[in-house]
Amino acid sequence: MKTTLSVLVENHPGVLSRIAGLFSRRGFNIDSLAVGTTENPDISRMTIVVEGDEYVVEQVKKQLNKLVDVIKVSKISPEDSVTRELILIKVDAEPQVRSEIIHISEIFRANIVDVSRKSMTIELTGDKDKISAFEELLKPFGIKELVRTGVIAVNRGTNTIKIEEED
Amino acid sequence: MLITGAQALIKSLELEKVEIIFGYPGGAILPVYDSLNHSEIKHILTRSEQGAAHAASGYARVSGKVGVCMATSGPGATNLVTGIATAYMDSIPIVAITGQVSTAVIGRDVFQEVDITGATAPFTKHNYLIKKAEDIPRIIKEAFFIASTGRPGPVLIDLPKDIADTKIEFEYPKKITLRGYKPNIIGHPLQISRAAEAINKAKRPVICAGGGINTAGAEKELKKLAEKAHIPVVTTLMGTGAFSAKHSLYMGMIGMHGISSANKTVSVSDLIIAVGARFGDRATGKVEGFGPKAKIIHIDIDPAEIGKNVQVHIPIVGDVKQILDEMIKSVELKGSTDWNKYTDGLKEECFDDINDSYLNPVEVIRCLSNKTKGEVIITTEVGCHQMWAAQHYEFTKPRTFISSGGLGTMGYGLPAAIGAQIAQEDNMVINICGDGSFQMNLTEMATAIENNLPVKIVLFNNRGLGLVRQLQEFYCEKRYNQVHFSFVPDFVKLTESYGIKAVRIKKPEEIPKAIDSLISEKGPFLLECMVDIDKNVYPMVLNGSSINDMIGG
Ligand SMILES: Cc1ncc(C[n+]2csc(CCOP(=O)(O)OP(=O)(O)O)c2C)c(N)n1
Numbered sequence: 001m002k003t004t005l006s007v008l009v010e011n012h013p014g015v016l017s018r019i020a021g022l023f024s025r026r027g028f029n030i031d032s033l034a035v036g037t038t039e040n041p042d043i044s045r046m047t048i049v050v051e052g053d054e055y056v057v058e059q060v061k062k063q064l065n066k067l068v069d070v071i072k073v074s075k076i077s078p079e080d081s082v083t084r085e086l087i088l089i090k091v092d093a094e095p096q097v098r099s100e101i102i103h104i105s106e107i108f109r110a111n112i113v114d115v116s117r118k119s120m121t122i123e124l125t126g127d128k129d130k131i132s133a134f135e136e137l138l139k140p141f142g143i144k145e146l147v148r149t150g151v152i153a154v155n156r157g158t159n160t161i162k163i164e165e166e167d
Numbered sequence: 168m169l170i171t172g173a174q175a176l177i178k179s180l181e182l183e184k185v186e187i188i189f190g191y192p193g194g195a196i197l198p199v200y201d202s203l204n205h206s207e208i209k210h211i212l213t214r215s216e217q218g219a220a221h222a223a224s225g226y227a228r229v230s231g232k233v234g235v236c237m238a239t240s241g242p243g244a245t246n247l248v249t250g251i252a253t254a255y256m257d258s259i260p261i262v263a264i265t266g267q268v269s270t271a272v273i274g275r276d277v278f279q280e281v282d283i284t285g286a287t288a289p290f291t292k293h294n295y296l297i298k299k300a301e302d303i304p305r306i307i308k309e310a311f312f313i314a315s316t317g318r319p320g321p322v323l324i325d326l327p328k329d330i331a332d333t334k335i336e337f338e339y340p341k342k343i344t345l346r347g348y349k350p351n352i353i354g355h356p357l358q359i360s361r362a363a364e365a366i367n368k369a370k371r372p373v374i375c376a377g378g379g380i381n382t383a384g385a386e387k388e389l390k391k392l393a394e395k396a397h398i399p400v401v402t403t404l405m406g407t408g409a410f411s412a413k414h415s416l417y418m419g420m421i422g423m424h425g426i427s428s429a430n431k432t433v434s435v436s437d438l439i440i441a442v443g444a445r446f447g448d449r450a451t452g453k454v455e456g457f458g459p460k461a462k463i464i465h466i467d468i469d470p471a472e473i474g475k476n477v478q479v480h481i482p483i484v485g486d487v488k489q490i491l492d493e494m495i496k497s498v499e500l501k502g503s504t505d506w507n508k509y510t511d512g513l514k515e516e517c518f519d520d521i522n523d524s525y526l527n528p529v530e531v532i533r534c535l536s537n538k539t540k541g542e543v544i545i546t547t548e549v550g551c552h553q554m555w556a557a558q559h560y561e562f563t564k565p566r567t568f569i570s571s572g573g574l575g576t577m578g579y580g581l582p583a584a585i586g587a588q589i590a591q592e593d594n595m596v597i598n599i600c601g602d603g604s605f606q607m608n609l610t611e612m613a614t615a616i617e618n619n620l621p622v623k624i625v626l627f628n629n630r631g632l633g634l635v636r637q638l639q640e641f642y643c644e645k646r647y648n649q650v651h652f653s654f655v656p657d658f659v660k661l662t663e664s665y666g667i668k669a670v671r672i673k674k675p676e677e678i679p680k681a682i683d684s685l686i687s688e689k690g691p692f693l694l695e696c697m698v699d700i701d702k703n704v705y706p707m708v709l710n711g712s713s714i715n716d717m718i719g720g
């Protein structure tokens with residue numbers, strides 16, 4: 001089972017290694033991890049996809065909460081959230097197959113961001129399913145390189161994950 | 168007025184009311200030691216940094232205050248590591264300060280550089296590498312707050328040399344703002360009343376008291392609860408002393424080497440009220456066999472402990488003292504029941520008199536317990552002697568059993584005794600040790616004598632590693648390997664060379680007099696008891712067995 005956690009952390013050096021260390025030390029599996037600053041530059045937001053049953057997820061949440069640099073841990077439910085990942089994919093693209101690749105990319109609303117004589121680099125944003133489908137379709141052409149950012153997620157509607165500031 | 172970072176550090180420690188630092192100097196921490204010259208804070212020079220960390224931890228456990236230790240960068244810092252990890256596993260509040268190489272060269276593998284914040288991240292509650300001298304006061308204030316609140320634990324502060332030399336305007340913060348650290352204090356009222364209800368309904372309840380009672384100072388509340396509802400009490404190793412061993416409701420320590428009455432009580436009970444205990448594997452044995460018929464109430468300050476090792480029915484997160492206090496109000500007064508009669512019966516089965524023809528360590532500990540009325544501070548090392556001390560010394564007060572429970576660190580007892588003695592000058596402190604453990608940090612005898620600390624040592628010399636020998640007997644079909652010393656020093660002469668009085672005994676009839684000499688000696692003293700290495704600790708619960716399944720129980 002995969003669970004997406006949104007983790008607000010102090011934007012300090014060393015925080016990432018603390019969190020990564022906690023996962024390896026306690027034997028938790030990270031499926032993906034994406035991190036960047038938020039609207040508040042002092043705070044970073046990590047989106048961590050964890051692999052494990054309910055017990056594991058509960059432990060991950062509690063252990064993360066114990067870290068002083070972790071401000072808030074929230075579970076993101078798939079139904080009430082928007083999740084996205086960005087990939088850059090470089091495929092073999094001899095002139096005779098190019099139009100086919102362009103066609104597939106259009107269907108997926110992917111952008112072609114670089115073209116050379118023998119290859120094309122395509123950028124695609126989407127959820128897991130869309131990205132996998134795209135990858136499958138491009139496989140026959142020969143994937144030279146694939147990079148993904150890891151999943152990021154926000155809740156739908158006015159629901160936000162914020163810290164409760166108190167004085 | 169501008170002062171240096173090192174001066175700001177010392178000033179901050181003074182403002183945190185630190186009275187004593189255990190430490191060992193070196194190059195990277197020179198500025199700090201230089202500033203310490205002008206301070207009221209006393210410094211105890213141990214004989215290794217590990218000794219300093221253990222001493223700070225012994226001090227913290229006896230006094231309830233934060234223990235402070237200090238070391239230089241590189242090897243000084245790594246020598247602290249065992250002490251920090253030991254404190255972490257037992258939730259002991261210490262602040263460790265290490266010197267670090269200058270910020271400009273961090274990461275270049277210069278002389279005595281080691282990434283100590285990286286190394287200690289897994290077993291510190293939090294740690295800091297100071298990057299700006301202006302941050303020193305805030306970081307010190309936060310460190311003491313984090314170490315001592317919630318579930319206590321060690322905090323390490325790494326101070327690069329150039330930062331220690333940087334001049335700053337000193338201002339000590341009044342407030343702490345830590346967005347990510349809000350130790351939960353108040354127990355949920357609904358959960359508390361659910362727990363009280365479960366206690367009122369239970370036919371065979373038992374309280375399992377852990378180290379959290381000692382930490383929270385909740386021994387009075389514990390006693391009140393037990394007495395009001397007539398509930399038998401067991402303790403974990405860390406809970407030793409939280410409930411008087413002389414109390415009629417006390418059933419003993421549970422666990423792998425638990426007392427049979429305690430293990431049996433838990434095994435047949437229908438409600439376990441675990442207070443400030445974490446269900447460690449040494450206490451529970453096979454988890455499925457731990458209180459198989461019981462519902463479990465788990466009271467602990469650390470939410471991450473709830474449900475980590477065993478499934479609980481009624482969790483309550485918060486300060487155990489406050490929660491017990493609140494809970495007692497709704498717990499019904501009960502007289503002695505059949506259950507109490509049953510558990511009393513269990514107790515009678517296991518405390519027989521000893522009349523051995525050989526020098527039995529258990530007899531030594533019982534005699535020590537009687538002659539000191541169960542009131543002194545006992546520190547231990549790790550091994551058979553540790554288990555005998557926990558089983559047979561009748562502790563009557565909290566914070567008097569000072570032992571490495573979670574990490575099981577040999578070499579802990581003597582330096583911890585030094586810290587303990589400084590924390591309580593008027594009480595007697597006795598380190599119970601084996602010859603294996605004693606040889607790990609015996610150099611700290613010098614620290615004791617140098618500082619006029621009358622620490623006593625009871626050394627069980629079995630010329631080897633008793634507890635590991637026992638494991639090899641059971642798990643390796645008696646293929647003994649590396650558990651017998653073919654050389655041991657003359658411990659009496661060795662001790663005397665430190666200027667400490669020492670006596671050796673070999674026969675049981677010598678015990679009472681020897682213990683009298685130990686007690687009446689004004690200064691430090693070592694009593695060496697020549698014992699047999701084949702003497703096992705019983706009861707023993709084998710790996711993978713339930714605690715009800717005891718060998719020799
Ligand atoms: C630092 C450390 N190393 C190894 C061990 C493993 N160990 C546990 S008990 C023990 C033997 C202890 O011998 P001793 O101190 O003489 O005590 P005894 O069991 O003989 O009473 C050993 C080696 C440990 N707990 N700590």
